[in-house]
Amino acid sequence: MYFRPLRLLKMVGIILCLLIGIYQIYYLLFKSIIKPIEIIKPIEIIKITKSLKLDQDFEEIVQKLEPFRIRFPKFSDEEAKKWFYSSTYYQINSKKCENNSCEKNGVLFNDEKEHLNVKISFIKNGLYLNDDCGYNYDDISIKRTFNQQNQPNKIYDEIIIYTVPDGWSFQHFLDGIGPKLSHSKSYLDKYPNAKILIQRGARFDRSVKEIWSMLG
Numbered sequence: 001m002y003f004r005p006l007r008l009l010k011m012v013g014i015i016l017c018l019l020i021g022i023y024q025i026y027y028l029l030f031k032s033i034i035k036p037i038e039i040i041k042p043i044e045i046i047k048i049t050k051s052l053k054l055d056q057d058f059e060e061i062v063q064k065l066e067p068f069r070i071r072f073p074k075f076s077d078e079e080a081k082k083w084f085y086s087s088t089y090y091q092i093n094s095k096k097c098e099n100n101s102c103e104k105n106g107v108l109f110n111d112e113k114e115h116l117n118v119k120i121s122f123i124k125n126g127l128y129l130n131d132d133c134g135y136n137y138d139d140i141s142i143k144r145t146f147n148q149q150n151q152p153n154k155i156y157d158e159i160i161i162y163t164v165p166d167g168w169s170f171q172h173f174l175d176g177i178g179p180k181l182s183h184s185k186s187y188l189d190k191y192p193n194a195k196i197l198i199q200r201g202a203r204f205d206r207s208v209k210e211i212w213s214m215l216g
Contacts, residue, residue, distance in 0.1 A: 057125060059121070060142075061119070061121075062117070062118070063119075064112075064117060067115075114135050120183060121143075124145070127145055129144070156195045158191050158194035158195065167198045168208055169208065
């Protein structure tokens with residue numbers, strides 16, 4: 001029997017390659033098993049207060065949210081990424097970022113008036129006069145009531161107001177009405193006969209109609 005060092009080295013090399021490959025496969029599988037799952041906590045309500053009734057016609061629930069971040073989307077290709085970075089959303093929020101912090105951590109939303117304070121108001125004989133929506137809907141507008149039948153154009157027994165600019169379109173239904181629904185959806189179930197008030201527009205997107213239909 002002849003000793004062939006080249007053949008031995010070749011066999012040792014093959015065995016080492018196999019061991020390295022097996023180790024890499026094992027490491028990847030083992031790492032994927034033990035890798036902790038990243039849990040994105042829902043926005044926590046850190047303060048819930050119920051205001052004192054000023055009278056029997058007005059009641060208000062106030063919620064204060066924690067500051068939160070929204071990450072940028074994952075882009076399918078460079079064209080989608082280029083479109084996003086030219087969007088109004090990015091142009092406005094990128095001013096808040098330093099050293100590409102938004103790309104890494106997302107956009108921080110911490111304005112109390114616009115982002116964190118949530119109010120749900122219950123008014124008997126409430127009078128709506130096409131007021132501003134969202135955080136621009138001031139206390140005077142919220143607490144306004146009517147005393148004579150000829151003050152409002154239409155009178156409803158129960159009405160829930162979701163007025164945002166162009167809330168009839170899919171885009172502004174998501175970014176405008178969507179947050180309001182997330183806080184008040186339970187009242188749609190509680191008052192099934194209530195009318196929903198949104199602003200009228202040039203059209204009424206079919207997708208928005210379907211969403212309202214699914215909500216009942």
